[in-house]
Amino acid sequence: MRLGTVFGQLGTLIAGLMFLKAIFDQYLPRQLKASVDKHSQKLLNLLSPYIQITFNEFTGERFKRSDVYAAIETYLSSTSAAQARRLKADSLRDSTRPVSLSMDDNEEVADEHAGVKVWWSSGMHISKNQTFSFQPMNDEKRFYNLRFHKKHRNFVIDTYLNHVMKEGKAIEVRNRRRKLYTNSGAAWTHVAFEHPATFDTLAMEPARKREVVEDLLAFSKGEAFYTKIGRAWKRGYLLHGPPGTGKSTMIAAMANLLGYDVYDLELTAVKDNTELKKLLIATSSRAVIVIEDIDCSVDLTGQRVKRREKEKENENNQVLHKMGMEENEAKSSKITLSGLLNFIDGLWSACGGERIIVFTTNYVEKLDPALIRRGRMDKHIELSFCSFEGFKVLAKNYVGVEWHELFPRIERLLGEVEMTPADVAENLMPRSLAGDAEECLESLVRALEAEQNKSSTNDDGTASRGEKINGILVAEGGDSWNAI
Numbered sequence: 001m002r003l004g005t006v007f008g009q010l011g012t013l014i015a016g017l018m019f020l021k022a023i024f025d026q027y028l029p030r031q032l033k034a035s036v037d038k039h040s041q042k043l044l045n046l047l048s049p050y051i052q053i054t055f056n057e058f059t060g061e062r063f064k065r066s067d068v069y070a071a072i073e074t075y076l077s078s079t080s081a082a083q084a085r086r087l088k089a090d091s092l093r094d095s096t097r098p099v100s101l102s103m104d105d106n107e108e109v110a111d112e113h114a115g116v117k118v119w120w121s122s123g124m125h126i127s128k129n130q131t132f133s134f135q136p137m138n139d140e141k142r143f144y145n146l147r148f149h150k151k152h153r154n155f156v157i158d159t160y161l162n163h164v165m166k167e168g169k170a171i172e173v174r175n176r177r178r179k180l181y182t183n184s185g186a187a188w189t190h191v192a193f194e195h196p197a198t199f200d201t202l203a204m205e206p207a208r209k210r211e212v213v214e215d216l217l218a219f220s221k222g223e224a225f226y227t228k229i230g231r232a233w234k235r236g237y238l239l240h241g242p243p244g245t246g247k248s249t250m251i252a253a254m255a256n257l258l259g260y261d262v263y264d265l266e267l268t269a270v271k272d273n274t275e276l277k278k279l280l281i282a283t284s285s286r287a288v289i290v291i292e293d294i295d296c297s298v299d300l301t302g303q304r305v306k307r308r309e310k311e312k313e314n315e316n317n318q319v320l321h322k323m324g325m326e327e328n329e330a331k332s333s334k335i336t337l338s339g340l341l342n343f344i345d346g347l348w349s350a351c352g353g354e355r356i357i358v359f360t361t362n363y364v365e366k367l368d369p370a371l372i373r374r375g376r377m378d379k380h381i382e383l384s385f386c387s388f389e390g391f392k393v394l395a396k397n398y399v400g401v402e403w404h405e406l407f408p409r410i411e412r413l414l415g416e417v418e419m420t421p422a423d424v425a426e427n428l429m430p431r432s433l434a435g436d437a438e439e440c441l442e443s444l445v446r447a448l449e450a451e452q453n454k455s456s457t458n459d460d461g462t463a464s465r466g467e468k469i470n471g472i473l474v475a476e477g478g479d480s481w482n483a484i
């Protein structure tokens with residue numbers, strides 16, 4: 001007899017048994033039915049080459065939805081949308097998508113991974129001891145069934161289920177609305193993080209940009225590597241450079257590239273080291289923890305205070321009096337350098353999951369070496385004045401041109417004048433909706449030439465535009481505005 005015929009007959013037999021079981025289910029008394037159920041299931045198990053796994057929506061804790069069920073639902077959402085005939089739509093909180101689609105009860109969809117085909121179906125148990133309740137949903141227990149051929153038992157259990165969990169969680173992360181956390185006291189509050197910066201729009205030499213992007217991607221995919229070498233899955237970046245060179249913009253681009261939340265830690269709002277520790281423990285995995293302007297955030301004890309006092313000593317002839325005050329202030333300042341070092345080291349040891357910590361500063365040389373040594377700040381990235389390569393990125397973004405006859409002139413001027421990407425960008429900003437590229441480029445040329453003339457005449461040593469004193473940018477004409 002041909003193999004196809006054998007399978008055909010087997011199929012008919014199984015279908016017949018299932019039909020008989022359905023009839024018995026309707027007409028047999030309950031006790032007899034339970035016994036028929038047991039034996040028919042045994043018979044079906046013997047004949048069927050398939051294995052089935054059930055994943056319940058609620059396991060153990062009654063009100064806690066199973067993470068596994070949620071990951072399966074997310075994993076199957078696109079397959080369900082493509083295959084199922086009846087779908088359920090749910091609104092989503094904290095997601096960039098307006099609705100989530102999943103297959104309705106008693107639907108079945110097929111999935112394939114590494115050439116192995118499996119079938120997923122969804123269903124719902126309704127509790128038999130139904131009592132009147134204002135929350136009838138509590139008695140409905142949903143589940144997913146995974147069906148596969150028994151020859152794939154090991155593959156499904158060892159490989160396929162891992163793939164489903166990993167992919168489901170990754171989709172969840174990709175779709176979730178990210179958050180920007182800020183601290184007030186020992187608690188974080190958050191708003192939606194919607195900064196549009198990307199590495200594509202960041203003005204920086206392409207080779208250096210690629211290096212940073214590759215470093216970040218290697219980190220984010222490096223869980224196995226970090227485990228192998230016995231290091232916590234964390235990475236520290238120090239971004240340094242003059243104001244307006246794109247440090248904050250790069251942090252947003254980093255968070256957008258990796259899909260991480262951002263924790264913007266304002267050290268001056270933290271009372272003491274204990275509060276700092278609490279904040280650290282409350283951060284989630286897949287986060288960029290940022291401390292901006294680390295040099296002027298807080299009076300750190302140790303070398304820096306001494307160095308700062310020394311600078312003041314030279315400036316001021318009321319030295320002793322002033323030093324006394326500073327020392328008292330430093331003592332009453334509750335966050336210390338060692339507190340901050342413990343914070344970073346604690347991040348490395350106490351918190352599981354991937355985290356990035358970023359410090360920014362305008363004055364890298366002022367930082368205590370202990371704070372920025374490799375292992376704490378693994379990668380130091382300098383952001384500097386606008387190069388011609390950086391300008392080309394801005395020109396493409398702001399005025400939509402990749403080449404213009406003014407480019408050689410701009411290249412020469414940028415080689416002679418130091419202008420931050422922020423200032424270049426400002427000059428390239430169209431003045432009106434109808435503003436054209438040439439007008440913007442000419443405005444930039446004029447600004448660069450004015451800067452060139454100014455630098456050849458201005459050497460009186462006064463603070464000039466763009467210089468930051470104690471976190472405040474100095475504007476032309478002595479105005480000042482906040483750093484961020």
Ligand SMILES: Nc1ncnc2c1ncn2[C@@H]1O[C@H](COP(=O)(O)OP(=O)(O)OP(=O)(O)O)[C@@H](O)[C@H]1O
Nearest residue numbers: 201202203242243244245246247248249421422425
């Ligand atoms: N490298 C850059 N690429 C693209 N845009 C930039 C770049 N640098 C600055 N800008 C523009 O200038 C503005 C200010 O930049 P940003 O806030 O990133 O500077 P910063 O280096 O963080 O300055 P600060 O030291 O004052 O904090 C940004 O909103 C952005 O539009």
Ligand SMILES: [Mg+2]
Nearest residue numbers: 247248292484
């Ligand atoms: Mg900044």
